[in-house]
Amino acid sequence: MIRTIPIVRKLLARNEHAASENRARFGALGVTCVNVLGGAGCGKTALLEAVLPRLTAERRVAVLEGDLATTRDAERIAALGVPTAQLLTDGGCHLTATHVQHALERVPLDALDLLIIENVGNPICPANFDLGEHARLAVLSVAEGEDKPVKYPLLFKDAQAVAISKCDLLPHLRYDLRRTLADIRRLCPDAAIFTTAAPSGAGVEPLAEWLRRLSAAASAPHNISRSPATASR
Amino acid sequence: MHELSLARHLVEIAGDEARRAGAARVRRVRCRIGLLRQVDDLLMREAFGLAARRTLCETAELEIEHAPLRGRCGGCGRVFAMVDWHATCPVCHTEAERLLGGDELDLVQLEVETPDDQDHPDCA
Numbered sequence: 228m229i230r231t232i233p234i235v236r237k238l239l240a241r242n243e244h245a246a247s248e249n250r251a252r253f254g255a256l257g258v259t260c261v262n263v264l265g266g267a268g269c270g271k272t273a274l275l276e277a278v279l280p281r282l283t284a285e286r287r288v289a290v291l292e293g294d295l296a297t298t299r300d301a302e303r304i305a306a307l308g309v310p311t312a313q314l315l316t317d318g319g320c321h322l323t324a325t326h327v328q329h330a331l332e333r334v335p336l337d338a339l340d341l342l343i344i345e346n347v348g349n350p351i352c353p354a355n356f357d358l359g360e361h362a363r364l365a366v367l368s369v370a371e372g373e374d375k376p377v378k379y380p381l382l383f384k385d386a387q388a389v390a391i392s393k394c395d396l397l398p399h400l401r402y403d404l405r406r407t408l409a410d411i412r413r414l415c416p417d418a419a420i421f422t423t424a425a426p427s428g429a430g431v432e433p434l435a436e437w438l439r440r441l442s443a444a445a446s447a448p449h450n451i452s453r454s455p456a457t458a459s460r
Numbered sequence: 461m462h463e464l465s466l467a468r469h470l471v472e473i474a475g476d477e478a479r480r481a482g483a484a485r486v487r488r489v490r491c492r493i494g495l496l497r498q499v500d501d502l503l504m505r506e507a508f509g510l511a512a513r514r515t516l517c518e519t520a521e522l523e524i525e526h527a528p529l530r531g532r533c534g535g536c537g538r539v540f541a542m543v544d545w546h547a548t549c550p551v552c553h554t555e556a557e558r559l560l561g562g563d564e565l566d567l568v569q570l571e572v573e574t575p576d577d578q579d580h581p582d583c584a
């Protein structure tokens with residue numbers, strides 16, 4: 228006999244379940260988790276290298292480094308004296324909540340205020356997978372071209388913050404920053420937007436301040452939600 | 461690409477639902493995918509075929525329903541379907557200030573084959 232069954236089930240239900248377990252664990256320990264996403268080479272690690280020294284005096288921070296292969300990024304972060312664990316996806320193009328679940332055993336979670344996850348460099352796939360983070364920081368470098376918000380919309384849709392990186396290169400490019408900003412605004416009207424340049428450190432302090440506020444908010448009530456409203460406060 | 465990963469998840473939850481319904485085989489799987497997910501139909505079908513091997517979905521046909529992107533007009537607040545990124549409000553011709561939807565990723569329907577005795581347990 229043939230039957231038609233109407234259902235509505237989220238395709239990524241299993242990942243979302245693991246993500247909510249992660250989020251509950253972070254909440255119980257007062258840890259704020261930030262998922263950093265963006266294309267390969269957009270400057271995620273450089274931005275972390277610039278921002279972490281501004282945080283470590285007041286916040287206990289650790290970093291999970293997602294990568295296809297090699298531990299170079301993790302070594303760059305560890306060189307700053309920040310506890311780091313490398314997650315190798317073995318060719319997989321994104322991290323899942325389960326990857327993170329396993330990696331949590333390798334950071335001192337109960338002695339942290341802020342856990343930063345650098346996702347695998349890929350502007351499309353990682354955006355589909357909730358890791359249990361409280362906020363997403365999307366990174367887009369000006370070197371990638373001004374049309375990218377349109378091409379990678381999901382990267383921005385659920386972001387609470389956006390860093391437009393490598394702004395020191397703007398004088399060398401034909402780039403309409405206002406167009407990029409307008410396109411990003413339509414995708415995530417409530418996100419905080421930072422324009423940064425890692426070599427000079429320009430724009431890094433506002434990002435550091437955003438991270439400080441985010442982690443302070445979480446450790447107080449223990450139940451920060453991943454809503455856009457959280458970041459705009 | 462993420463199609464393979466999405467297809468694996470789809471086959472897994474379709475299998476769960478089919479088993480719950482006592483199905484012997486899944487004939488059709490219908491999913492709804494929003495435009496923002498940037499899923500390529502051709503790649504998704506191929507990926508589904510691979511992921512479905514040796515599962516209840518092995519011979520199932522995949523139907524993909526596309527969920528549109530909508531925009532809320534920055535002028536009059538109307539919500540309109542966006543055919544492309546720079547679509548403007550059909551009434552006041554203003555650009556959308558906020559995008560709605562487009563991130564759907566759901567299993568919405570299954571067509572399954574159940575053994576006849578299952579439906580008439582008394583006759584079994």
Ligand SMILES: Nc1nc2c(ncn2[C@@H]2O[C@H](COP(=O)(O)OP(=O)(O)O)[C@@H](O)[C@H]2O)c(=O)[nH]1
Nearest residue numbers: 267268269270271272273348392393424425426
């Ligand atoms: N000029 C300039 N180069 C940068 C900046 N941030 C990163 N880079 C360079 O871009 C390349 C990739 O940076 P990396 O941080 O490894 O990118 P990731 O793959 O996103 O982690 C490296 O050569 C960096 O030196 C920046 O703000 N300005």
Ligand SMILES: [Mg+2]
Nearest residue numbers: 271272300345
């Ligand atoms: Mg990196």
Ligand SMILES: [Zn+2]
Nearest residue numbers: 533536549552
């Ligand atoms: Zn209008």
